[in-house]
Amino acid sequence: MDHLTRINLTGWDDVLALHHLTAGQINDITGDPYDHWTIARKEINYADQHVPFIYRRAVADHPDVKAWADSLAAASREQAKARIMPSVGRHRSLLLLGPTGTGKTHQAYGALRYLAPTGINWNWTATSSADMYAALRPRAGVDSETEFRRYAHARLLLLDDLGAAKSSEWTEEINFRLINHRYENQLPTILTSNVLPGELMERVGDRVASRLIEMCDRVVIKGTDRRKQAAA
Ligand SMILES: Nc1ncnc2c1ncn2[C@@H]1O[C@H](COP(=O)(O)OP(=O)(O)OP(=O)(O)O)[C@@H](O)[C@H]1O
Ligand SMILES: [Mg+2]
Known part of the structure; x- marks a missing residue:
């Protein structure tokens, strides 16, 4: 789909309102495949297809999450000045901590949806760490290194539930290689972990925790x- 036609914006009112945008602007069809609105339509459709039900x-209603997303969008736009299609720039990452079920x-995902209408080609990748380990487990017919690069090299990555699974030497090595690659290349990553700040080091090891900090x-x-x- 070339996104040169109008899209369905059901469920996007809150996000558009945060950006002071209207549905009419998003569905402004100019015919230019690289204009702001065409990229926004592509990203909104992508989010509708890839965000879990x-x-x-x-919606990223936490002010610090929204501030991080605004900063990422501004930095990406700045770094993409000379390009036809603005895409993800190098930027700091976001680490969301807290107990189970706090949001x-x-x-x-609220941050990824919030970013969708900004006219930048995000094309993000999302996984939980348990799903990533499962995808990387050596097995016939799958090149684990190619799979690993899908996450390590993703322009914008959501890694959910870091440190939740029982750790092994193998999961620690995957975590270290992944975080180290993203750290060295300043690739923006949204990470969540089910711990309080003081417990991070114990959960993911000091070399990963030090880089995350x-x-x-x-x-x-x-x-x-x-x-x-909700159950009460
Ligand atoms: N700001 C919010 N507004 C409305 N519903 C929310 C909000 N934040 C979280 N929820 C709902 O609360 C529930 C728990 O949220 P979520 O899954 O994000 O928790 P979590 O912190 O990731 O938990 P865990 O550590 O178990 O992964 C979900 O059903 C989610 O849809
Ligand atoms: Mg969670």
Whole structure:
């Protein structure tokens, strides 16, 4: 699909309002495949197809998450000045910490949805760390290194639930190689971990924690388990 036609914007009112945009602007068809609105339509469709169902209406309503996303969009736009199609720039990452059910994954997908109408080619990749390990497990017919590069080299990566699975030497090596690559190349990453800041080192090891602390804006999501609230 070339995104030179109007798209369905059901569920995007809150995000558009945060950007002071209207549906009419997003669906302004100029015929230019690289104009702001065409890229925005592509990214909105991408989010609609790739955000998991329960987060499909998620909005990054935490001010620090929104501020990080604004900064990433501004830096990407600045770095892409000479290019036909603005894409993800080098930038600090975002680390969302906090107890179970407080809304970390919601904020993470909320940030990706918030970025969609900014006219930048995000083409993000999202995985949980458990799903990533499963995808990387050596098996017949799959080149684990190629799979690894899909995550390590992703322009914008959401890595959900870092440090949640029981660790092994193998998962620690994957975590280290992934975080180190993203750290050295300043590739923006949204990470969530089900810990409080003081517990990070114990959960992911000091070499990964040290890099995360330097490369990330840290946001602690406070509150109680929203799933229990919903069940009550
Ligand atoms: N700001 C919000 N507004 C409305 N619903 C929310 C918000 N934040 C979270 N929720 C809902 O609360 C539930 C828990 O949120 P979420 O899955 O993001 O928690 P989490 O911190 O990632 O938990 P875990 O550590 O178990 O992964 C989900 O059903 C989610 O849709
Ligand atoms: Mg989560």
